[in-house]
Amino acid sequence: MECKASGVLDTTKDESALTSLQERLSCISGEHLAPFKQLEILLLGPSYTSNTKGPELRLVQQLKEPDTAQHKKGSSAWKVRHEGMPLRGKGAADLPATVRVVAESSCSGADIIGFWAALGFQRRYSMVKEGFCVSCYLDDHFVHVAVVRVCKEGTGGAAGEQVAPGCWLVEATTAATEGQHAAAAGAIGKLAELLEPLVVLQKQ
Template sequence: MQAPAAAPSGGKPSAPAGSFKVQCVGLVKTDPTAGSANPVLNVLRGMCSRYETFERVEYGFTAPLQSGTSSVTLRLFRHKPPKVNSSNPFAPPPPAMWTLVHESTPMRGPVYATLPATVREVAESNLYTYDGLAFVEAMGARVEYAVQKNGNYYICHHQGLEIQVERVGGPGPEVVVYSVAALARGRQVTNLTGKHWMLEATADAAAERQVEVARLMGSFAERLLPHVELKKPM
Protein backbone atom coordinates (compact mmCIF):
# COMPACT_ATOMS: atom_id res chain seq x y z
CA MET A 1 0.00 0.00 0.00
CA GLN A 2 1.28 3.42 -0.90
CA ALA A 3 1.09 6.19 1.66
CA PRO A 4 -1.46 8.87 0.78
CA ALA A 5 -0.26 12.01 -0.91
CA ALA A 6 -1.67 15.50 -0.79
CA ALA A 7 -4.66 16.25 -2.97
CA PRO A 8 -3.91 17.91 -6.31
CA SER A 9 -4.80 21.50 -7.01
CA GLY A 10 -7.26 20.49 -9.75
CA GLY A 11 -10.59 18.74 -9.31
CA LYS A 12 -12.98 18.99 -6.41
CA PRO A 13 -11.09 20.11 -3.29
CA SER A 14 -11.73 18.90 0.24
CA ALA A 15 -13.99 20.79 2.59
CA PRO A 16 -11.91 22.45 5.30
CA ALA A 17 -12.51 21.62 8.96
CA GLY A 18 -15.37 23.65 10.35
CA SER A 19 -17.50 23.76 7.18
CA PHE A 20 -21.13 22.70 7.26
CA LYS A 21 -23.29 20.59 4.97
CA VAL A 22 -27.04 21.02 4.51
CA GLN A 23 -28.85 17.93 3.25
CA CYS A 24 -32.23 16.38 2.50
CA VAL A 25 -33.01 13.01 0.90
CA GLY A 26 -35.85 11.11 -0.75
CA LEU A 27 -36.84 8.04 -2.80
CA VAL A 28 -37.71 8.28 -6.50
CA LYS A 29 -39.79 5.54 -8.10
CA THR A 30 -38.52 4.52 -11.50
CA ASP A 31 -40.63 3.71 -14.53
CA PRO A 32 -38.92 0.97 -16.60
CA THR A 33 -40.65 2.26 -19.73
CA ALA A 34 -39.64 5.90 -19.20
CA GLY A 35 -35.88 5.55 -19.68
CA SER A 36 -34.17 8.95 -19.48
CA ALA A 37 -37.59 10.66 -19.51
CA ASN A 38 -38.02 10.25 -15.75
CA PRO A 39 -39.87 13.45 -14.73
CA VAL A 40 -37.63 14.36 -11.80
CA LEU A 41 -34.51 13.98 -13.96
CA ASN A 42 -35.99 16.32 -16.54
CA VAL A 43 -36.67 18.90 -13.80
CA LEU A 44 -33.10 18.61 -12.54
CA ARG A 45 -31.61 18.97 -16.02
CA GLY A 46 -33.58 22.16 -16.47
CA MET A 47 -32.07 23.62 -13.27
CA CYS A 48 -28.48 22.42 -13.49
CA SER A 49 -25.32 23.89 -14.97
CA ARG A 50 -23.85 20.42 -15.53
CA TYR A 51 -24.44 16.79 -14.71
CA GLU A 52 -22.31 13.67 -14.91
CA THR A 53 -22.61 9.94 -14.32
CA PHE A 54 -20.59 8.34 -11.54
CA GLU A 55 -19.65 5.00 -10.02
CA ARG A 56 -18.52 4.98 -6.41
CA VAL A 57 -17.82 2.45 -3.68
CA GLU A 58 -18.61 3.64 -0.14
CA TYR A 59 -17.54 2.14 3.19
CA GLY A 60 -18.91 3.15 6.57
CA PHE A 61 -16.72 2.86 9.68
CA THR A 62 -16.81 3.36 13.41
CA ALA A 63 -13.51 4.45 14.94
CA PRO A 64 -12.65 4.70 18.65
CA LEU A 65 -11.54 8.02 20.09
CA GLN A 66 -8.26 8.21 21.99
CA SER A 67 -10.14 8.30 25.29
CA GLY A 68 -11.66 4.92 24.46
CA THR A 69 -15.01 6.01 25.90
CA SER A 70 -16.78 6.81 22.63
CA SER A 71 -16.40 6.52 18.88
CA VAL A 72 -16.89 8.49 15.69
CA THR A 73 -18.40 7.48 12.35
CA LEU A 74 -16.47 7.86 9.10
CA ARG A 75 -17.27 7.31 5.43
CA LEU A 76 -14.72 6.30 2.81
CA PHE A 77 -15.37 6.69 -0.93
CA ARG A 78 -13.39 5.10 -3.73
CA HIS A 79 -13.76 7.04 -6.96
CA LYS A 80 -13.81 5.36 -10.36
CA PRO A 81 -10.17 5.42 -11.52
CA PRO A 82 -9.38 7.26 -14.76
CA LYS A 83 -8.32 5.29 -17.82
CA VAL A 84 -4.55 5.18 -18.18
CA ASN A 85 -2.72 4.23 -21.37
CA SER A 86 0.44 2.31 -20.56
CA SER A 87 2.96 0.74 -22.92
CA ASN A 88 3.63 -1.92 -20.28
CA PRO A 89 0.68 -4.34 -19.96
CA PHE A 90 2.22 -5.80 -16.78
CA ALA A 91 2.54 -2.46 -15.01
CA PRO A 92 0.55 -2.27 -11.74
CA PRO A 93 -2.53 -0.06 -11.76
CA PRO A 94 -1.98 3.47 -10.42
CA PRO A 95 -3.16 4.38 -6.90
CA ALA A 96 -6.84 5.24 -6.70
CA MET A 97 -8.27 8.44 -5.25
CA TRP A 98 -10.28 7.95 -2.05
CA THR A 99 -12.13 10.50 0.07
CA LEU A 100 -12.39 10.08 3.85
CA VAL A 101 -15.27 12.02 5.41
CA HIS A 102 -16.26 12.74 8.99
CA GLU A 103 -19.77 14.13 9.50
CA SER A 104 -21.04 15.20 12.88
CA THR A 105 -24.41 14.12 14.20
CA PRO A 106 -27.20 16.50 13.06
CA MET A 107 -27.05 19.90 14.73
CA ARG A 108 -29.60 20.14 17.54
CA GLY A 109 -31.59 22.96 19.07
CA PRO A 110 -34.87 24.87 18.64
CA VAL A 111 -33.72 26.62 15.45
CA TYR A 112 -32.49 23.44 13.77
CA ALA A 113 -35.66 21.54 14.69
CA THR A 114 -37.75 23.88 12.54
CA LEU A 115 -35.51 23.70 9.45
CA PRO A 116 -36.52 21.61 6.41
CA ALA A 117 -33.00 20.14 6.00
CA THR A 118 -30.37 18.59 8.25
CA VAL A 119 -27.21 20.55 9.10
CA ARG A 120 -23.95 18.74 9.92
CA GLU A 121 -20.37 19.83 10.47
CA VAL A 122 -18.11 18.15 7.92
CA ALA A 123 -14.39 17.52 7.46
CA GLU A 124 -12.89 15.47 4.63
CA SER A 125 -9.52 14.57 3.14
CA ASN A 126 -8.39 13.02 -0.13
CA LEU A 127 -6.15 9.94 -0.07
CA TYR A 128 -4.12 8.43 -2.91
CA THR A 129 -3.46 4.76 -2.19
CA TYR A 130 -3.89 1.29 -3.65
CA ASP A 131 -6.11 0.15 -0.76
CA GLY A 132 -7.84 2.90 1.21
CA LEU A 133 -9.91 0.30 3.07
CA ALA A 134 -6.81 -1.35 4.57
CA PHE A 135 -5.35 2.08 5.37
CA VAL A 136 -8.38 3.14 7.44
CA GLU A 137 -8.69 -0.27 9.11
CA ALA A 138 -5.01 -0.04 10.12
CA MET A 139 -5.90 3.10 12.10
CA GLY A 140 -8.31 1.04 14.23
CA ALA A 141 -11.58 1.71 12.39
CA ARG A 142 -14.11 -1.09 11.91
CA VAL A 143 -16.21 -1.51 8.75
CA GLU A 144 -19.96 -1.26 9.39
CA TYR A 145 -21.20 -1.46 5.79
CA ALA A 146 -20.03 -1.46 2.17
CA VAL A 147 -22.15 -0.36 -0.80
CA GLN A 148 -21.72 0.57 -4.45
CA LYS A 149 -23.53 3.63 -5.80
CA ASN A 150 -24.23 4.21 -9.50
CA GLY A 151 -26.06 7.21 -10.88
CA ASN A 152 -25.87 10.89 -11.83
CA TYR A 153 -25.01 14.06 -9.96
CA TYR A 154 -26.28 17.52 -10.87
CA ILE A 155 -24.98 20.98 -9.95
CA CYS A 156 -28.13 23.09 -9.72
CA HIS A 157 -29.04 26.77 -9.25
CA HIS A 158 -31.89 27.95 -7.04
CA GLN A 159 -32.83 31.46 -5.93
CA GLY A 160 -29.26 32.75 -6.07
CA LEU A 161 -27.95 29.94 -3.87
CA GLU A 162 -24.21 29.88 -4.63
CA ILE A 163 -22.15 28.07 -2.03
CA GLN A 164 -18.60 29.27 -2.65
CA VAL A 165 -17.75 30.61 0.78
CA GLU A 166 -15.93 27.66 2.36
CA ARG A 167 -15.28 25.55 -0.71
CA VAL A 168 -14.35 26.24 -4.32
CA GLY A 169 -16.94 23.96 -5.90
CA GLY A 170 -19.79 24.29 -8.36
CA PRO A 171 -22.46 26.86 -7.44
CA GLY A 172 -25.72 25.80 -5.89
CA PRO A 173 -26.90 22.56 -4.32
CA GLU A 174 -25.45 19.29 -5.56
CA VAL A 175 -28.11 16.68 -6.32
CA VAL A 176 -27.16 13.01 -6.53
CA VAL A 177 -29.53 10.38 -7.94
CA TYR A 178 -28.29 6.82 -7.57
CA SER A 179 -29.05 3.16 -6.95
CA VAL A 180 -27.39 1.24 -4.11
CA ALA A 181 -26.03 -2.32 -4.06
CA ALA A 182 -24.55 -4.03 -1.00
CA LEU A 183 -20.99 -5.31 -1.33
CA ALA A 184 -19.02 -8.08 0.35
CA ARG A 185 -15.36 -7.07 0.05
CA GLY A 186 -15.90 -5.72 -3.44
CA ARG A 187 -18.37 -8.39 -4.65
CA GLN A 188 -21.88 -7.16 -5.46
CA VAL A 189 -24.44 -9.29 -3.61
CA THR A 190 -27.80 -7.50 -3.63
CA ASN A 191 -29.58 -4.39 -4.89
CA LEU A 192 -30.82 -2.40 -1.89
CA THR A 193 -32.96 0.20 -3.66
CA GLY A 194 -34.86 -2.16 -5.98
CA LYS A 195 -37.04 -0.20 -8.40
CA HIS A 196 -36.33 3.08 -6.63
CA TRP A 197 -33.55 5.65 -6.87
CA MET A 198 -32.13 7.54 -3.93
CA LEU A 199 -31.99 11.30 -4.33
CA GLU A 200 -29.74 13.43 -2.10
CA ALA A 201 -29.60 17.22 -2.26
CA THR A 202 -26.67 18.85 -0.43
CA ALA A 203 -25.16 22.30 -0.22
CA ASP A 204 -22.05 23.57 1.57
CA ALA A 205 -22.51 26.50 3.95
CA ALA A 206 -20.35 28.73 6.09
CA ALA A 207 -21.11 28.75 9.81
CA GLU A 208 -23.03 32.04 9.60
CA ARG A 209 -25.21 30.79 6.70
CA GLN A 210 -26.43 27.45 8.06
CA VAL A 211 -30.02 28.52 8.68
CA GLU A 212 -30.30 30.55 5.47
CA VAL A 213 -29.01 27.71 3.28
CA ALA A 214 -31.21 25.11 5.01
CA ARG A 215 -34.30 27.21 4.33
CA LEU A 216 -33.29 27.66 0.69
CA MET A 217 -32.85 23.90 0.46
CA GLY A 218 -36.44 23.52 1.65
CA SER A 219 -37.75 25.73 -1.13
CA PHE A 220 -35.54 23.84 -3.60
CA ALA A 221 -37.16 20.58 -2.46
CA GLU A 222 -40.61 22.05 -3.16
CA ARG A 223 -39.66 22.43 -6.83
CA LEU A 224 -39.18 18.66 -7.10
CA LEU A 225 -42.74 17.88 -5.93
CA PRO A 226 -44.71 15.75 -6.73
CA HIS A 227 -41.97 13.61 -8.30
CA VAL A 228 -40.03 13.15 -5.07
CA GLU A 229 -40.51 14.34 -1.48
CA LEU A 230 -37.21 15.34 0.12
CA LYS A 231 -36.97 15.06 3.90
CA LYS A 232 -34.39 15.57 6.64
CA PRO A 233 -32.15 12.49 7.13
CA MET A 234 -31.91 11.53 10.79
Protein backbone atom coordinates in the same frame (compact mmCIF):
# COMPACT_ATOMS: atom_id res chain seq x y z
CA MET B 1 -21.02 22.93 7.45
CA GLU B 2 -23.22 20.83 5.21
CA CYS B 3 -26.99 20.92 4.66
CA LYS B 4 -28.69 17.80 3.36
CA ALA B 5 -32.13 16.41 2.57
CA SER B 6 -33.05 13.16 0.86
CA GLY B 7 -35.98 11.24 -0.55
CA VAL B 8 -36.85 8.08 -2.45
CA LEU B 9 -38.20 7.85 -5.99
CA ASP B 10 -40.19 4.63 -6.41
CA THR B 11 -40.35 3.49 -10.04
CA THR B 12 -41.78 0.03 -9.39
CA LYS B 13 -45.26 1.13 -10.45
CA ASP B 14 -44.34 3.92 -12.86
CA GLU B 15 -41.03 3.61 -14.70
CA SER B 16 -41.59 6.99 -16.37
CA ALA B 17 -41.15 8.69 -12.98
CA LEU B 18 -37.37 8.61 -13.39
CA THR B 19 -37.56 10.27 -16.80
CA SER B 20 -39.87 12.93 -15.37
CA LEU B 21 -37.40 13.63 -12.56
CA GLN B 22 -34.51 13.85 -15.01
CA GLU B 23 -36.40 16.36 -17.12
CA ARG B 24 -37.37 18.41 -14.08
CA LEU B 25 -33.79 18.57 -12.82
CA SER B 26 -32.48 19.52 -16.27
CA CYS B 27 -35.03 22.32 -16.41
CA ILE B 28 -34.17 23.63 -12.94
CA SER B 29 -30.40 23.48 -13.42
CA GLY B 30 -30.17 24.35 -17.10
CA GLU B 31 -27.42 21.73 -17.31
CA HIS B 32 -26.98 18.22 -18.67
CA LEU B 33 -27.10 15.44 -16.11
CA ALA B 34 -23.72 13.83 -15.45
CA PRO B 35 -23.11 10.14 -14.70
CA PHE B 36 -22.39 9.40 -11.05
CA LYS B 37 -20.81 6.34 -9.51
CA GLN B 38 -19.01 5.99 -6.20
CA LEU B 39 -17.98 3.40 -3.66
CA GLU B 40 -18.78 4.29 -0.05
CA ILE B 41 -17.44 2.47 3.01
CA LEU B 42 -18.44 3.21 6.60
CA LEU B 43 -15.75 2.55 9.19
CA LEU B 44 -16.30 2.34 12.94
CA GLY B 45 -13.58 3.65 15.24
CA PRO B 46 -11.70 1.46 17.74
CA SER B 47 -13.68 2.86 20.70
CA TYR B 48 -17.07 2.17 19.10
CA THR B 49 -19.42 -0.06 21.09
CA SER B 50 -23.17 -0.66 21.11
CA ASN B 51 -23.44 1.53 24.21
CA THR B 52 -20.82 4.16 23.46
CA LYS B 53 -20.52 5.46 19.95
CA GLY B 54 -16.99 6.20 18.88
CA PRO B 55 -15.78 7.99 15.76
CA GLU B 56 -17.22 7.00 12.39
CA LEU B 57 -15.45 7.67 9.10
CA ARG B 58 -16.94 7.49 5.64
CA LEU B 59 -14.51 6.60 2.84
CA VAL B 60 -15.66 7.67 -0.61
CA GLN B 61 -14.06 6.76 -3.93
CA GLN B 62 -15.27 7.95 -7.31
CA LEU B 63 -15.53 5.01 -9.70
CA LYS B 64 -15.10 4.99 -13.44
CA GLU B 65 -15.86 2.35 -16.03
CA PRO B 66 -15.07 -0.45 -16.28
CA ASP B 67 -16.48 -1.60 -12.93
CA THR B 68 -13.19 -1.96 -11.12
CA ALA B 69 -12.33 -0.21 -7.87
CA GLN B 70 -8.61 0.30 -7.36
CA HIS B 71 -8.59 -0.42 -3.64
CA LYS B 72 -7.84 -4.08 -4.34
CA LYS B 73 -4.54 -3.36 -6.04
CA GLY B 74 -2.51 -0.38 -7.13
CA SER B 75 -2.69 3.15 -5.79
CA SER B 76 -6.08 4.74 -5.25
CA ALA B 77 -7.44 8.08 -4.06
CA TRP B 78 -10.17 8.35 -1.44
CA LYS B 79 -12.10 11.13 0.23
CA VAL B 80 -12.34 10.73 4.01
CA ARG B 81 -15.41 12.25 5.68
CA HIS B 82 -16.18 12.72 9.35
CA GLU B 83 -19.79 13.79 9.87
CA GLY B 84 -20.72 15.48 13.13
CA MET B 85 -24.04 15.21 14.93
CA PRO B 86 -26.98 17.13 13.40
CA LEU B 87 -27.49 20.67 14.63
CA ARG B 88 -30.20 20.73 17.28
CA GLY B 89 -32.48 23.31 18.83
CA LYS B 90 -35.66 25.08 17.81
CA GLY B 91 -34.02 26.97 14.97
CA ALA B 92 -32.58 23.79 13.49
CA ALA B 93 -35.87 21.92 13.89
CA ASP B 94 -37.62 24.44 11.66
CA LEU B 95 -35.10 24.10 8.81
CA PRO B 96 -36.00 22.00 5.74
CA ALA B 97 -32.60 20.25 5.77
CA THR B 98 -30.30 18.58 8.27
CA VAL B 99 -27.29 20.73 9.17
CA ARG B 100 -24.07 19.24 10.49
CA VAL B 101 -20.36 19.96 10.61
CA VAL B 102 -18.45 17.84 8.10
CA ALA B 103 -14.67 17.51 8.00
CA GLU B 104 -13.14 16.20 4.77
CA SER B 105 -9.64 15.19 3.77
CA SER B 106 -8.04 12.99 1.14
CA CYS B 107 -5.76 9.97 1.29
CA SER B 108 -4.16 7.74 -1.31
CA GLY B 109 -2.09 4.61 -1.38
CA ALA B 110 -1.96 0.95 -2.32
CA ASP B 111 -4.08 -0.33 0.58
CA ILE B 112 -6.19 2.40 2.15
CA ILE B 113 -8.63 -0.05 3.75
CA GLY B 114 -5.74 -1.91 5.36
CA PHE B 115 -4.29 1.38 6.61
CA TRP B 116 -7.45 2.28 8.51
CA ALA B 117 -7.81 -1.30 9.76
CA ALA B 118 -4.31 -1.06 11.24
CA LEU B 119 -5.49 2.00 13.17
CA GLY B 120 -8.31 -0.04 14.69
CA PHE B 121 -11.18 0.93 12.39
CA GLN B 122 -13.61 -1.78 11.33
CA ARG B 123 -15.75 -1.89 8.21
CA ARG B 124 -19.46 -1.73 9.03
CA TYR B 125 -20.79 -1.80 5.48
CA SER B 126 -19.93 -0.82 1.92
CA MET B 127 -22.14 0.15 -0.98
CA VAL B 128 -22.00 1.43 -4.52
CA LYS B 129 -24.12 4.41 -5.54
CA GLU B 130 -24.75 4.57 -9.28
CA GLY B 131 -26.89 7.01 -11.23
CA PHE B 132 -26.58 10.67 -12.22
CA CYS B 133 -25.98 14.06 -10.65
CA VAL B 134 -26.39 17.77 -11.36
CA SER B 135 -25.89 21.10 -9.59
CA CYS B 136 -28.77 23.55 -9.27
CA TYR B 137 -28.16 27.23 -8.46
CA LEU B 138 -30.93 28.36 -6.12
CA ASP B 139 -31.05 31.41 -3.84
CA ASP B 140 -27.31 32.10 -4.25
CA HIS B 141 -26.34 28.51 -3.38
CA PHE B 142 -25.20 25.59 -5.50
CA VAL B 143 -27.24 22.55 -4.49
CA HIS B 144 -25.72 19.26 -5.59
CA VAL B 145 -28.31 16.62 -6.44
CA ALA B 146 -27.49 12.92 -6.84
CA VAL B 147 -30.09 10.38 -7.99
CA VAL B 148 -28.71 6.88 -7.48
CA ARG B 149 -29.44 3.22 -7.16
CA VAL B 150 -27.91 1.86 -3.96
CA CYS B 151 -26.19 -1.48 -4.54
CA LYS B 152 -24.14 -3.87 -2.48
CA GLU B 153 -20.45 -3.85 -3.32
CA GLY B 154 -19.66 -6.66 -5.73
CA THR B 155 -16.33 -8.17 -6.70
CA GLY B 156 -13.62 -5.59 -7.22
CA GLY B 157 -15.89 -2.70 -6.29
CA ALA B 158 -18.46 -3.40 -9.00
CA ALA B 159 -22.12 -2.64 -8.36
CA GLY B 160 -23.73 -5.82 -7.06
CA GLU B 161 -27.29 -6.59 -6.04
CA GLN B 162 -29.52 -3.54 -5.71
CA VAL B 163 -30.63 -2.98 -2.11
CA ALA B 164 -34.13 -1.79 -3.06
CA PRO B 165 -34.92 -2.72 -6.69
CA GLY B 166 -36.91 -0.06 -8.49
CA CYS B 167 -36.14 2.63 -5.91
CA TRP B 168 -33.79 5.57 -6.44
CA LEU B 169 -32.22 7.55 -3.61
CA VAL B 170 -32.35 11.31 -4.18
CA GLU B 171 -29.84 13.34 -2.13
CA ALA B 172 -29.55 17.13 -2.13
CA THR B 173 -26.57 18.77 -0.40
CA THR B 174 -25.01 22.20 -0.18
CA ALA B 175 -22.14 23.71 1.75
CA ALA B 176 -22.68 26.53 4.24
CA THR B 177 -20.40 28.79 6.22
CA GLU B 178 -21.02 29.18 9.94
CA GLY B 179 -23.95 31.46 10.57
CA GLN B 180 -25.26 31.08 7.01
CA HIS B 181 -26.68 27.59 7.32
CA ALA B 182 -30.29 28.79 7.48
CA ALA B 183 -30.02 30.36 4.02
CA ALA B 184 -28.29 27.27 2.63
CA ALA B 185 -30.96 24.98 4.07
CA GLY B 186 -33.55 27.31 2.55
CA ALA B 187 -32.07 26.68 -0.90
CA ILE B 188 -32.64 22.96 -0.42
CA GLY B 189 -36.16 23.72 0.72
CA LYS B 190 -36.69 25.66 -2.51
CA LEU B 191 -35.48 22.66 -4.51
CA ALA B 192 -37.80 20.38 -2.56
CA GLU B 193 -40.75 22.56 -3.56
CA LEU B 194 -39.72 22.44 -7.21
CA LEU B 195 -39.41 18.64 -7.21
CA GLU B 196 -42.77 17.91 -5.62
CA PRO B 197 -44.80 15.79 -6.18
CA LEU B 198 -42.25 13.68 -8.10
CA VAL B 199 -40.20 13.13 -4.96
CA VAL B 200 -40.42 14.41 -1.39
CA LEU B 201 -37.12 15.62 0.10
CA GLN B 202 -36.89 15.51 3.88
CA LYS B 203 -34.20 16.09 6.47
CA GLN B 204 -32.49 12.97 7.77
